[in-house]
Amino acid sequence: MAGKLHLLAFCVGSVITGIPLVVDAQVPDISGVYRSGRANTPCGRDANMRSSPDCPVNELGLQMAATATAENDPGLECIADGLSRQFTRLPRPMEIIQTDDKVIFHYEYFDVWRVAHLDRDTAPPQTPHTLTGFSVGRWEGDTLVVDTSHLLENAHTIPTSDQTTTVERYRWNADRSFLLLDVEITDPAYYDAPFRLGTAEFVPNPDDYIAQFVCTKQTDLFYGDDINSFFDDN
Amino acid sequence: MTLKHLLPVTFTSLLVFSSTQAHHSAAAFFDLDATISVEGTITAAKLLNPHSYYRVTTYDGVDWAWESAGTWTALAKAGWSEEALPIGTRVLISGTPAHGDKPIARFTSIAAYGPTTDSNMMILVGLDVFGRGRPDWFERVRQLGVPCENGVADCTQVSKEARQTLQDEFGSIGVWSAFEP
Numbered sequence: 001m002a003g004k005l006h007l008l009a010f011c012v013g014s015v016i017t018g019i020p021l022v023v024d025a026q027v028p029d030i031s032g033v034y035r036s037g038r039a040n041t042p043c044g045r046d047a048n049m050r051s052s053p054d055c056p057v058n059e060l061g062l063q064m065a066a067t068a069t070a071e072n073d074p075g076l077e078c079i080a081d082g083l084s085r086q087f088t089r090l091p092r093p094m095e096i097i098q099t100d101d102k103v104i105f106h107y108e109y110f111d112v113w114r115v116a117h118l119d120r121d122t123a124p125p126q127t128p129h130t131l132t133g134f135s136v137g138r139w140e141g142d143t144l145v146v147d148t149s150h151l152l153e154n155a156h157t158i159p160t161s162d163q164t165t166t167v168e169r170y171r172w173n174a175d176r177s178f179l180l181l182d183v184e185i186t187d188p189a190y191y192d193a194p195f196r197l198g199t200a201e202f203v204p205n206p207d208d209y210i211a212q213f214v215c216t217k218q219t220d221l222f223y224g225d226d227i228n229s230f231f232d233d234n
Numbered sequence: 235m236t237l238k239h240l241l242p243v244t245f246t247s248l249l250v251f252s253s254t255q256a257h258h259s260a261a262a263f264f265d266l267d268a269t270i271s272v273e274g275t276i277t278a279a280k281l282l283n284p285h286s287y288y289r290v291t292t293y294d295g296v297d298w299a300w301e302s303a304g305t306w307t308a309l310a311k312a313g314w315s316e317e318a319l320p321i322g323t324r325v326l327i328s329g330t331p332a333h334g335d336k337p338i339a340r341f342t343s344i345a346a347y348g349p350t351t352d353s354n355m356m357i358l359v360g361l362d363v364f365g366r367g368r369p370d371w372f373e374r375v376r377q378l379g380v381p382c383e384n385g386v387a388d389c390t391q392v393s394k395e396a397r398q399t400l401q402d403e404f405g406s407i408g409v410w411s412a413f414e415p
Contacts, residue, residue: 046262068262069262070262070263070333073262075284078284092305092308108307109284109305110284208311211307211310211311212307213283213305213307214283215282215283215284216280216282216283218282218284218285221287221299221338222263222332222336222338227289227297227298227299227336227337227338228289228297230280230287230299231278231280231287231289231299
């Protein structure tokens with residue numbers, strides 16, 4: 001009975017949204033709005049970054065981390081985080097939209113959209129490198145596995161080169177009260193081996209929604225001559 | 235009815251903003267081991283993403299920019315608006331100062347006075363956007379007060395007597411102890 005209701009809910013949702021939703025009854029439903037989890041880095045941050053058994057950062061990675069300063073933080077310029085940094089962000093709203101051939105992640109913070117293509121194994125030729133890269137996904141049992149490549153270089157929080165690939169694994173906990181995310185990062189340029197972030201918990205928050213995120217540059221406040229130029233100009 | 239009409243004395247504790255990370259690396263901008271308090275008047279508000287700012291002008295004329303760690307989008311969802319802390323509100327604001335000598339800080343609490351002194355005050359507590367929990371006195375405040383009428387989530391209005399109770403039970407660790415009404 002529960003399965004039939006589940007299927008019915010999917011069909012109704014599909015009629016309303018016009019999006020062909022998942023029909024495979026064996027695939028878990030992870031769609032919905034969540035209070036996103038935070039995957040803690042084992043490396044320390046920026047200038048405090050250190051190599052350890054859990055964080056095999058090499059000298060080049062440490063040098064890259066040292067270039068991350070307050071002045072060049074992309075957020076001040078209203079530029080969204082690189083993917084590795086985004087994993088470590090504090091809990092904020094995120095929505096997962098699940099269809100039969102893709103899983104879409106929409107983060108409220110900086111209005112970031114990501115698509116995990118379930119109908120592809122690799123990125124197309126000439127795929128550009130971007131902040132969130134190109135992602136392909138697959139179901140391994142009850143776990144959604146998302147492989148991402150074609151990322152831009154990032155210096156902040158977790159420095160990563162453009163050779164970086166990430167593997168995300170999403171699955172429900174035992175009582176489906178939250179979604180678990182494990183992330184593994186591989187970057188042959190800045191790390192001597194792959195490493196894992198701390199498991200993040202995404203708590204369903206069906207009363208929330210993803211609001212429009214309009215960003216205003218705030219460099220004038222910190223680096224202008226007078227804080228009042230910020231208050232007067234915006 | 236505006237907050238001013240409701241609130242002769244307002245205590246605001248935005249605990250969510252005590253977080254150590256926001257859009258930028260907090261440690262890069264702020265001295266997380268230091269605290270600072272400033273008393274003055276709110277003379278401008280920029281309710282923006284990724285951060286919002288209040289300009290607080292001290293009684294001797296110094297302009298400070300006080301940053302919220304949370305996004306404006308998150309605050310707005312919690313019922314925050316320009317009316318929550320109107321221009322002209324007298325405040326005692328506390329938090330973490332920026333590195334360097336610029337008058338910039340990130341606030342962890344705001345105690346706001348209304349235009350008159352009275353036996354009532356409001357405590358706005360714990361938007362808790364970042365899921366780091368609330369202070370141990372949060373539930374006690376909820377027990378002692380009533381929900382505010384300004385639309386801000388988790389806002390509690392408490393009496394002067396309740397403030398004394400908080401002082402007795404928790405000591406000078408809350409915004410209630412920041413100044414004399």
